[in-house]
Amino acid sequence: MNCACNIAEEITSEKQNINPLIRQINNDKAGEQKKGIARFIDDARLWQQTFDASADIMFIVDREFNIIRANHAAKKDLGDDIIGHKCFKTMYGLDDPFSHCPACRVFQTNNPVNNEQKIFQLENRWFDVSAHPIKDDHGFVWQCLHIYRDITDRKEMSLKLEELEIKDPLTGVYNRRHFNEIFKREFELAFRRLSDLSILVLDLDFFKPLVKICGHSYGDLVLKEFADLLQGRIRKTDICARLRGDQFAILLPDADLDEGTMIARNIHAIAEQNVYEDQDNCRQITVTIGLAAINAHTPDSTEDMLTYAQMAMHEAKDEGGNRVGIYTPFELIQK
Numbered sequence: 001m002n003c004a005c006n007i008a009e010e011i012t013s014e015k016q017n018i019n020p021l022i023r024q025i026n027n028d029k030a031g032e033q034k035k036g037i038a039r040f041i042d043d044a045r046l047w048q049q050t051f052d053a054s055a056d057i058m059f060i061v062d063r064e065f066n067i068i069r070a071n072h073a074a075k076k077d078l079g080d081d082i083i084g085h086k087c088f089k090t091m092y093g094l095d096d097p098f099s100h101c102p103a104c105r106v107f108q109t110n111n112p113v114n115n116e117q118k119i120f121q122l123e124n125r126w127f128d129v130s131a132h133p134i135k136d137d138h139g140f141v142w143q144c145l146h147i148y149r150d151i152t153d154r155k156e157m158s159l160k161l162e163e164l165e166i167k168d169p170l171t172g173v174y175n176r177r178h179f180n181e182i183f184k185r186e187f188e189l190a191f192r193r194l195s196d197l198s199i200l201v202l203d204l205d206f207f208k209p210l211v212k213i214c215g216h217s218y219g220d221l222v223l224k225e226f227a228d229l230l231q232g233r234i235r236k237t238d239i240c241a242r243l244r245g246d247q248f249a250i251l252l253p254d255a256d257l258d259e260g261t262m263i264a265r266n267i268h269a270i271a272e273q274n275v276y277e278d279q280d281n282c283r284q285i286t287v288t289i290g291l292a293a294i295n296a297h298t299p300d301s302t303e304d305m306l307t308y309a310q311m312a313m314h315e316a317k318d319e320g321g322n323r324v325g326i327y328t329p330f331e332l333i334q335k
Contacts, residue, residue, distance in 0.1 A: 057127075057148035060134065061087045061103050068143070077122060087146065093121055102131030103144045110141050116155065119148075126155035168242040170220060171227035179241030179249060183302045186239075186253050190294055198252040198260030198293040201309040202230070202267070205286045205321040207246040214281045222276045222285060229274055233267050249306070257296040257326070264289045264324045272322065286322035288313055297327055 051058060052072040059070035065086050075082060082090055088097045088104075097104040105113045114130045127148045134143035166178035174182070183199075190197040204226065211219035223246060230240050230248060239251040250267075252260050271287045290313025292305050299305035308327040316325030 056150075057146075059087070059146050061144050061146065063107060063142060065097055065101075065103055091119060091121055091148075102129055102146060106131045106133050106144045107141060110135075110139075116151065122148075125150055125152040127151060168227075171224050171242050173227050173231065173248070174239065174241040176241060176243050179239065179243070179251075180302070182239050183251060183306070186251055187294070187302045187305070190253070195254050196256040196293060196295045197305075198255045198257065198263075198291060199305055199309045200250040200252070200260065200264050200267075201243070201290040201306070201313045202248045202250070203288050203290075203313055203317065204246040205288055205317075207285070210283070210285065214283075218276075218278055218281050221278055225274070225276055226271070226285075226287075229271060230267065233270055234263070249309070255293070257291070257293040260291050260293055261324065261326065264291050268322075268324050288316045288321040289324045290314070290316060290327065291324065292327040297329065 051069075054071060055073055057071070057074045057077055059067050059074045059082070062068050065088060067082050067085050067087055067090065070078070070082055078090055088094045088101050092098070092101075100115075102113050102115075110133055112130065112132045114128070116126060117129050118124055118126050128151050130147045130149075132145045132147070133141040134145055135141050166174055168175045186197055189195075204222070207219070207222070210222070223242075227240070227242065227248070230250065234240060234250055235252075237253050239253075241249050243249050250263075252263060255263065268287060268289055272284070274284065276283055276285060290309040290311065292299070292308035292312060294305065297305070297308050299308060312325040312327040315328075316323050319325075
């Protein structure tokens with residue numbers, strides 16, 4: 001009996017010793033859990049702070065194209081209420097995703113995409129747009145990170161430099177080098193398509209004596225206004241360029257000799273009536289135009305075709321200028 005009592009007392013004593021240990025273990029576990037939660041909260045907060053620190057527009061979309069997370073820059077430019085909105089509606093004003101939608105391409109290919117876009121919804125600014133897949137542990141793309149970096153200043157500078165490379169700085173029409181590139185392309189295209197192509201060469205009459213009398217500033221005014229006149233009288237598909245000095249050229253894709261002649265005579269009539277005026281001068285200046293066409297004159301190259309039009313223009317000049325001249329092959333002149 002005494003033995004049984006002693007055993008019971010020992011068990012009770014052991015329980016009393018163990019219970020504090022269990023409580024301590026439970027407390028330690030609870031503490032670790034709290035630390036883990038706090039660590040998770042700290043990581044999430046750190047991630048969001050990093051997200052917000054970027055000046056780029058950044059947001060994450062799910063596979064339904066809903067914006068589920070956005071940084072401060074995105075909310076500033078797109079609105080505080082963008083969470084839950086469709087990305088294609090927010091960024092492009094569309095009701096459905098389109099073929100070049102960054103998220104759409106990422107979800108289709110599982111690969112990042114990158115391009116440059118001018119976005120109307122963001123004041124027509126230029127952006128370097130990149131989209132990156134966010135994958136789960138099995139490699140499934142379940143979200144997509146969008147990054148929009150504003151490159152408007154750099155892009156506009158690049159476009160200006162490109163324009164300087166292809167445009168005549170005084171008149172704003174194409175320069176000769178770029179015109180030659182377009183001419184070769186249109187010439188080859190006309191032969192492949194069995195279509196026609198006409199070219200006009202235009203030269204202002206008595207321009208050099210005019211500059212000597214009225215000065216270079218007035219001469220520049222005449223060239224700029226004449227270029228504007230040409231741009232206003234040609235079709236959207238036509239190409240106008242300044243070849244040199246006061247000589248211009250116009251390519252007329254798909255225009256045969258008859259249509260080219262009609263366009264040339266229309267330009268000639270308008271130019272003849274135009275008045276060029278500054279503070280000290282007010283004059284009308286005529287133009288002489290030479291014309292050649294592929295089907296009518298069968299040139300072997302762009303150089304030949306340009307030469308034919310220039311020859312027609314010079315022959316018209318020899319006849320007094322202020323007229324339209326059509327190229328006539330030498331053998332026909334002999335007859």
